[in-house]
Amino acid sequence: MSKKYKGFLWIFIFLVIIGVSIFYLLRQYDNQQANNTKLIQNNETKANKGVSDKPKIIEKKEREFTGVNIKYNDKSVPVLMYHSIAYEEGNELRIPKENFREQMKYLKDNNYTTLTLDELYSFFISNKPIPEKSVVITFDDGYKDNYENAYPTLKEFGFNATIFVITGAIDNEKDYLTLNQLKEMEQNGVDIESHTVAHEQLDKISYEKQLDTLTRSKKYLEEVLGKEIRYIAYPFGKYNTDTVKASKYAGYNMSFTTQGGWSNKTQDIFTLNRVYISANYGLSEFKRRLTNPNYNTN
Ligand SMILES: [Zn+2]
Known part of the structure; x- marks a missing residue:
């Protein structure tokens, strides 16, 4: 394998690794944002109640409602x-x-x-x-x-x-x-x-x-x-x-x-x-x- 070709191969592998890493980081960031929102809500409720020794809320997978007319909380x-x-x-x-x-x-x-x-x-x-x-x-x-x-x-x-x-x-x-x-x-x-x-x-x-x-x-x-x-x-x-x-x-x-x-x-x-x-x-x-x-x- 020529030196030049090897060089390109390494750059290619490097780019793939960077790409995959960015993809996973972004996905984690998204999940974290969602979890943070939940955590903030939970902590807020706890703070309002002045209670801290509550069992953890087990987050169930939320149902998505598709294919139906929806309404909002007004x-x-x-x-x-x-x-x-x-x-x-x-x-x-x-x-x-x-x-x-x-x-x-x-x-x-x-x-x-x-x-x-x-x-x-x-x-x-x-x-x-x-x-x-x-x-x-x-x-x-x-x-x-x-x-x-x-x-x-x-x-x-x-x-x-x-x-x-x-x-x-x-x-x-x-x-x-x-x-x-x-x-x-x-x-x-x-x-x-x-x-x-x-x-x-x-x-x-x-x-x-x-x-x-x-x-x-x-x-x-x-x-x-x-x-x-x-x-x-x-x-x-x-x-x-x-x-x-x-x-x-x-x-x-x-x-x-x-x-x-x-x-x-x-x-x-x-x-x-x-x-x-x-x-x-x-x-x-x-x-x-x-x-x-x-x-x-x-
Ligand atoms: Zn009753």
Whole structure:
């Protein structure tokens, strides 16, 4: 091989190495920027709460919403609120499973996207766009029938949902979900979050007691489920200024009440509205609540 040719070969190899290095450096820089943004957001929330010994947030891969109309966080989102999925004559909190399935089928047939609470949170906080037809499905209390009657339908349609559980009832009270059921659902698109330890009416108890039930339920679920608990629904939807303060201090990121209406970012993120679904509503009332952001004012 001639000296001149060897010289060119080395220059070529050198340029390739430089090129590849620049490519990787740029890619890393991009990733770092994204991580920094997340870190800054996490640190900011921590700083606001004055808490530092929180479990690390495991960043899940974010879903990309393509091929659908999207909306930004100046718009509202319906967060459906269910309790029990079962029959009971005269109890409007218990929705027969056929009616529940009919409502879920409506969502499926009409191309609704069921958001996780992480996705709803990103939408409000980071303005991550979501599909125009987005909905959040939540259940309060953690009834065993959620596993028996709602979970099969949710799985059938591949839907995300959240159950806010009363942690003191787990493996203790017969009508409530067991830990094994929670673990199984958690692995299959059903997010488990807190509804306090004993369903305390928060606005009736001291700040210290509120902080205690908010913290203990969160720590318990984090231990048994091995994930960070970031969201809570207030029992009876009741709260006061101490509740919001205690929720922040305990390390929650977002809370829900039972105040009727779609959730939107003009509300305090610690007192978000939800859309009540009663056993007395037919499919047309379900549709009205699902499609009309101002359903409760007209
Ligand atoms: Zn409740």
